[in-house]
Amino acid sequence: DSRLAGRHVVVTGGARGIGRGIARRCARSGADISIFDLRPDVAEETADEVRDIGGAATVWKVDVTDADAVADAVEGAESELGPIDGLVNNAGVQQAISILETTEEDWDRHFGVNAKGTFLVSKHVAERMIETETAGSIVNVASVGAERPFKGQGAYGASKAAVVTFTTVLAKELAEHGITANSIKPGTIDTPMVQQWLEERAAQSDATEEELLAETIDEHVLDRIGTPEEIGHAAVLLLSEEGEWITGESIAVDGGYLRG
Template structure:
């Protein structure tokens, strides 16, 4: 695993699921963690798990769609933990509704978190990295749905697809500042967000049959790839989509 001793990483939505796995992977490699999430009780439990690994971890209550809260959280993070080394934009939401029945309010609400929130935290990270002048890394958590689409998932799919363009642009703009930017695309994973799909027998069987490893992922399986993507020293690997899906996308 990469050595991230001394690295300070922010993980949005990092108090559970894939986000917590990402934070755990960075922490196991020696990095300090700032969790930005809205559920304070859940964040407290996550911080305990991380500090038990022997690193410093804090949690801040942050709504990533709020520009002022994002800027304030960055100031507080840097003041408490030190210069930013990695930003992981992971916070996301989904509401399953067919397009014909989809309200504009729901469309905008999902985009506000998945796309606007990612833009705000990545912009704040970019500003911080440029000011610091020491390089860094940005990891944006996408979705397989950006490649395949899905019924009832128009706002989720379109917002996750847009993240690919955002991350590629960040990679081009920030390379001169020694900041690497990549998208992590997870496969079918057992989390609270996806539990409805997993519990539906038809969905579980269909997705498992199409996944060559014949199962869904456990969130812990993203720990090592997270540590790799968070490492600012691997600058030549940037602008990429790292797919970790058990072979789903090639089968």
């Protein structure tokens, strides 16, 4: 598969979980990858996997809520691997917490990373795509929680709904520059975030982690949770020429969760 051959794709939160799967999957379609993550040590493992597949990879220590750090990393990534053709805003945080227990700090953390982080990286990368006249693509990782949240996803689900709405406007405003923007709403994917979420929910209820996982699986029409690579497949489509007539869309990749 050479659908992303010669393209430079930035993946935020690419050190582990879905971001790592997306980075690997894009590399298998020929992309070079820049990873922006809080944890550069762990992100280096993803970069090595990308190199093993045959792509170039660079790692940047970035907190996506920090505008200066984002600007520096975008500049650095371009100087190493050339103009950015694709951006996947995947960095995100989630804590299972009821609304009555949610503090102002909890709320701000979810909106800071998930919503503001997506805005900041999109803005900086879009400016560069326009400057370099690159007909690029932006893919924002939202969540099925934007539409069908569980209890305990007040701040998280609302911040992901913000990502979906923001992406619609991004698509409209960047269209004249030949740039597309879409969001993906993953269902439950096997990652460290989901492990932690099961632990938190088990601590708050009488159910065990295994029981909660079984209940979650039951909500997915295909009767299993997904893999990071399965989100990568959708990202490759949206980042490639085959996806160039898709914009402003929000695609559920969820084993049928939203229809369950």
